[in-house]
Every structure is written in C-alpha cells, then in structure tokens.
Amino acid sequence: MEAPGKERIRDNREVIVIGAGMAGLLTAFFLKEQGIDVLVLEAKEIGSGQTGRTTAKITSQHGLKYSSLIKSIGVERARMYAQANEQAIREYERLIRDHGIECEFKRVLAYLYTTQDEELLKMEEDAATLFGIDAFFTTETELPFSVKGALCFRNQARFDPHLFMSHISRELEVWEHTRVSAVRGNQVILEDRVLTAEKIIAATHYPFRNVPGFYFLREHQERSYVLELAGCDKIEGMYYGIDKDGLSFRQAGDFLLLGGGSHRTGQEPGEAYRRLTEAAKRYFPDCRIQSRWSAQDCMPHDGVPFIGRYSVFTPDLYVITGFQKWGMTSSMIAAMILRDELCGRQNPYAKLFSPQRVYGKASIGNLLLDVGMSIKGLYRGLFRKTPGRCSHMGCGLEWNPEEESWDCPCHGSRFSVQGKLLDNPAKKDAEIKK
Ligand SMILES: Cc1cc2nc3c(=O)[nH]c(=O)nc-3n(C[C@H](O)[C@H](O)[C@H](O)COP(=O)(O)OP(=O)(O)OC[C@H]3O[C@@H](n4cnc5c(N)ncnc54)[C@H](O)[C@@H]3O)c2cc1C
Secondary structure (H helix, E strand, O other), X not given: OEOOOHHHOOOEEEEEEEOOOHHHHHHHHHHHHOOOOEEEEOOOOOOOOHHHHOOOEEOOOOOOHHHHHHHHHOHHHHHHHHHHHHHHHHHHHHHHHHOXXXXXXXXXXXXXXXXXXXXXXXXXXXXXXXXXXXXXXXXXXXOOOOOOEEEEEEEEEEOOHHHHHHHHHHXXXXXXXXXXXXXXXXXXXXXOXXXXXXXXXXXXXXXOOOOOOOHHHOEEEEEEEEEEEEOOOOOOOEEEEOOOOOOEEEEEOOEXXXXXXXXXXXXXXXXXXXXXXXXXXXXXXXOEEEEEEEEEEEEEOOOOOEEEEOOOOOOOEEEEEOOOOOHHHHHHHHHHHHHHHHOOOOOOOHHHHOOOOOOOHHHHHHHHHHHHHHHHHHHHHHOOOOOEEOOOOOOEOEEEOOOOEEEOOOOOOEEOOOOOEEEOXXXXXXXXXX
C-alpha cells in the first residue's frame, strides 16, 4: 500500500515500525495481535531488503555458534541463545498453523559439515547437546561428495519467506515507498510530512541513526552469494559447510540453492559467482543455473543480535539488527522480545539481546578490527584514493565486480555504478567521479 494523501493521514500512532523485512513485519504483527495500533513504513516494497534474498533456513544451527559463544559470553548466556532460537522455530510453527499460513513450512534436518577436520564439529555437538538441542554426529549425508563429519540438528525448518511475508503483511497497515529520513524524539520525519508515535522501532537492517547508539562502531556487514540451480537431485536436509570456502545447500521447491563466497562488504569478493558455478558443475553436472543473487547481513562483535532500546538516551526508540545471516529465528526473537517490552511484560531473553549489554573481552579484537577498517576506509575517502566516497561517513568506496556496485568497507553501504543508493546505512546517493 502507498502512503495515503495528506488529508487522510492520522499522524499520531501508538507504534511506528520502520522497515518491512522479516524483523519489522513479524514485530508489527505481534504488536497488532495485542491490539496495538501499529503502522509500518517501508522505503521500497515489502520484503525488498535482505529478506527478499535470504535462503530462509529457520534454524538454531548458526555455524559453530555454541562452542564459540561459550568462550565469548559464557555458558549461561550461550544456553539462553540456544533456547531463544529453538523457541523461535516452534513459534513459527505455531503462528503458521494458527493463522493457516500457506508458506511451504516444513520441519527438516540441518547439518554442519566438514571435509577436513571433524574436531570442531565434535566440540559443537557437546555444546549444543549441553543446551538441550537434539543433535547427533554422523558421516552420512545426502551431499554429492564425502564428508569427514557432519553435525545434525533435528526439528529445524524451512519455508518460503515471500509467501509468509505476503500473508502476514495483509493483516498490517504498511506504507510502501515511504522512506524515513530521520527520527527526532517521538517524531518520524518523512520527505513530505512528520508523523508521531509513542514508540518507534527501527527495523531497517542496519540502523540509520549514528548518534546516539553508535551502531557504526558495533557491527559491520558481510556479503554472500547464491545460485539457484535447476535439474539437480533433491537434497532434503539443509547443509552449511564450516571449512574455508564451505558451501550452503538448501532445497526450495524444485530448485536447489547453493550458497557461499562470504566476505566483508567492500572487500574483494574473490570471484564468488565463478567459484559457485564451478562447484555447481562439479557436483551437479546436469544442472542449469536458473538465477543468481547476493545479499548481506550485519555482524555484531560478540555474535549476538541487538534487540531492544536503541540507546539509554532514547526511551521510546527501539532497534533490531545484527542477525549475522541468521535472521529468520532472530526476527522471531525480536518480535517476541519487543512485544513483551511494549506490553510491559518480562521477557527471559531481553537481557541477553539488549543493546545496552556490556561486551566481554572476547569482543574487543573484533571491535579493534572494525575500527581499523573504518580508519583505513576514511583515509581512502578523505584522500580520494578511490573514485567514490560513501554518503554515510565519507569512507572510500571499493568496486565489487561480482555485483557491479560500489561497496563501502567500513559499514557496508552499497551504491550502483552511477552512485544510486542500494543498501544502507547510507541514506542518500553517493558521488562517483568518472
Ligand atoms: C546470502 C544470505 C543468505 C541468508 N540465509 C539465511 C537463512 O537461511 N536463514 C536465516 O535465518 N537467515 C539468513 N540470512 C539472513 C537474513 O536474510 C537476514 O538476517 C534478514 O532477512 C534480515 O531481515 P531484516 O528485516 O532485519 O532486514 P531487511 O529484510 O533488509 O529489511 C529492512 C527493511 O527496511 C527498509 N528500510 C531501510 N531503511 C529505511 C528507511 N530509512 N525508511 C523506511 N524503510 C527503510 C528496507 O528497504 C528493508 O525492506 C541470510 C543472509 C544472506 C546474506
């Protein structure tokens, strides 16, 4: 739905959610279920952000997550992370069943696999089972090559996120093609009008407001690539390779999604599509590439998303970000936490995901790395070492030959060949010198 004409505007809402991706829509849906008057504002179209390009595995299996979280945030918080994500899978199932949402939801097995050294998987198995996840180690998979080992989580799921979003957004008031240029106190500033809300939720993927909150110091973005293959044998389980250059496999109807080539946005993509194409031909000689795309996600320093109050100085502004390429369960967790927060209820996971949490020592290395990258990017921008400067903070843009775009290595904004804005946190186009 487009924004209505000025004369028909109700300019005061209980809640405004900015961003109609999975996080914004689910959160708005849960609030509406509580009888709250909620409006969603979307700069482009529903699902046109990263959610439109996800592989949509609904899983608590987030790479070697639990062995790593135990080290970075401790056993008890790692346990909470596992429980929140397992609950999120169940919550999808409940929601889809209760509302009769036809979105090809299916419970499946999810595997991490290695062709090199199974030791890390064994450690992950110990951590996952410690937290009550139904997991087992195996060397048998459906993959078209042999593995050294695989760690399987039972009762995970997949669905069609487009069908799902299309259903839940029908129940919501969403204004598409409505970009928010700023939030001031309880005001939401649009191009041609100002709305007010008692509570505002920024579900814009990367937060667009720099101060307060300072999210530009707290996460960077990583990009990955996907081929949609036709003519392959079906693979029922979902697979994620933990080795360097590991691949991801996920069936979507008659197509197989083959993913990989992850890199920090703004850094050399290393011929991601060529490498994926070679892998496709090697493992599925008769396959045909139906389509291809890439997407990116925000990577917080301690490996835990930010869900909650934007900053201590903004009592009515909330944020959802930092999903590390696991945004399906994370969006559900965000929706549950913010529903409870806005309804004045305690949520057991709120503290773990709070943006006001204090970082552990293990995050400091990542923080320093990000600061270093930003200083380098700012230097390259200031001294015009590249043809374009990012309109977010002035970092030098780097060319991405895979997508033919100008990408920012500092915070991950992206622009077309001509400098048109593709991905935030930047809010406007960039100038590219010819
Ligand atoms: C290749 C790849 C594969 C992935 N696969 C999986 C997977 O299998 N499972 C999984 O759990 N996760 C996966 N993810 C991660 C997941 O896709 C994302 O975490 C999730 O989609 C992010 O949802 P979001 O709602 O936060 O962001 P988005 O979907 O990007 O939504 C944000 C919305 O905000 C809008 N917006 C931005 N700024 C403004 C503004 N100023 N005013 C108004 N609107 C604005 C945007 O237009 C956009 O529509 C994958 C990620 C990648 C990169």
